Each structure stands twice: as structure tokens, then as C-alpha cells.
Amino acid sequence: xxxxxxxxxxxxxxxxxxxxxxxxxxxxxxxxxxxxxxxxxxxxxxxxxxxxxxxxxxxxxxxxxxxxxxxxxxxxxxxxxxxxxxxxxxxxxxxxxxxxxxxxxxxxxxxxxxxxxxxxxxxxx
Numbered sequence: 001x002x003x004x005x006x007x008x009x010x011x012x013x014x015x016x017x018x019x020x021x022x023x024x025x026x027x028x029x030x031x032x033x034x035x036x037x038x039x040x041x042x043x044x045x046x047x048x049x050x051x052x053x054x055x056x057x058x059x060x061x062x063x064x065x066x067x068x069x070x071x072x073x074x075x076x077x078x079x080x081x082x083x084x085x086x087x088x089x090x091x092x093x094x095x096x097x098x099x100x101x102x103x104x105x106x107x108x109x110x111x112x113x114x115x116x117x118x119x120x121x122x123x124x125x
Contacts, residue, residue, distance in 0.1 A: 001118065002068045004028040006060045009075065010044065010052035017046040022053070024060040028068075038063060053079040058110045067116040077123040084121060087111050 010022035023041045030036040042059060044052045053074045061070075074080060090096065090103045091111060097103055 002029065002066065003070070004064070004068050005071045005073065006057065007073045008053050008056045008060070008079075010047075010049060010056060012044055012047050012049055012052040015048055017048055017051075019046065020044050020052065022056045024056045026060055026063060049076050050078045050082055054082065054110055057083075058113050061113045061117070064117070067118075069118040071120045071122065073122050073124075075124040080121040080123045083110075083114070083119075 005027045007025040007027070008022070009024075010020065012018055012020035012022065020043075021041055022044050023039060026038040028036050028038075040059065042056060044055055047055060053076060057072060057074075057079075087107055087110070089098075090107065095103045095105075095108055
């Protein structure tokens with residue numbers, strides 16, 4: 001299985017939804033054995049710090065043509081919690097939160113994008 005790393009940085013720093021920008025950087029080993037990189041800066045609309053990072057992760061993972069072993073570096077521990085705890089619980093609960101409310105279909109899409117990759121998360125805080 002190929003290996004890659006994704007570094008996420010968002011200028012959105014609020015717990016309230018706001019507009020802003022974010023960047024992801026992919027680092028991977030190319031088929032010729034050399035290290036390669038890809039990056040993109042994205043405009044983010046009505047995002048909290050956590051949803052901004054999730055949006056950037058989804059966009060970065062959309063670049064992969066095959067399933068890989070990936071380390072994803074984020075700056076907010078809550079992003080890791082959302083990916084590794086909340087989303088699996090929501091999936092198991094029929095995509096409903098602990099109050100029985102429907103979770104945004106957007107989270108299902110991210111869950112589908114993550115499917116099949118072997119992912120490790122790290123957070124700065």
C-alpha cells in the first residue's frame with residue numbers, strides 16, 4: 001500500500017461559522033521513487049475551525065486515485081475526534097447524532113471518501 005501525508009492549515013479559527021481560506025499539502029512517494037508534493041488553497045464558506053479542516057481533508061483525499069496509508073496532520077484535536085469517534089458513532093446510529101437528529105449528508109460524503117484508506121491522525125493541540 002502506498003504511503004502519503006496530508007498537512008492541513010486553515011485560516012478559519014472560530015467556533016462560529018465564518019468564511020476564510022485553507023490549504024492542504026500532500027506529500028507522497030511518486031512511482032519513480034522520488035518524493036512528490038501537491039498543494040491547493042481553497043476558499044471556505046461558513047465553516048468553523050473543525051469543519052474547515054474536514055473540508056480540506058475531503059478535498060485532499062479526493063486527489064487520490066487508489067487507497068493509501070495516510071497520516072493526516074491537523075491543528076485541532078476536535079477534528080480528530082470528529083473523524084475517529086463522532087462519525088463512526090453516527091454511521092452506526094443511522095447517521096443520527098446522540099439527540100436523534102439527522103447528521104448533515106456532508107459528513108457521510110467525508111466518511112465515504114475515507115473508506116478503504118488506512119489513516120492515522122495527529123493534532124497540534
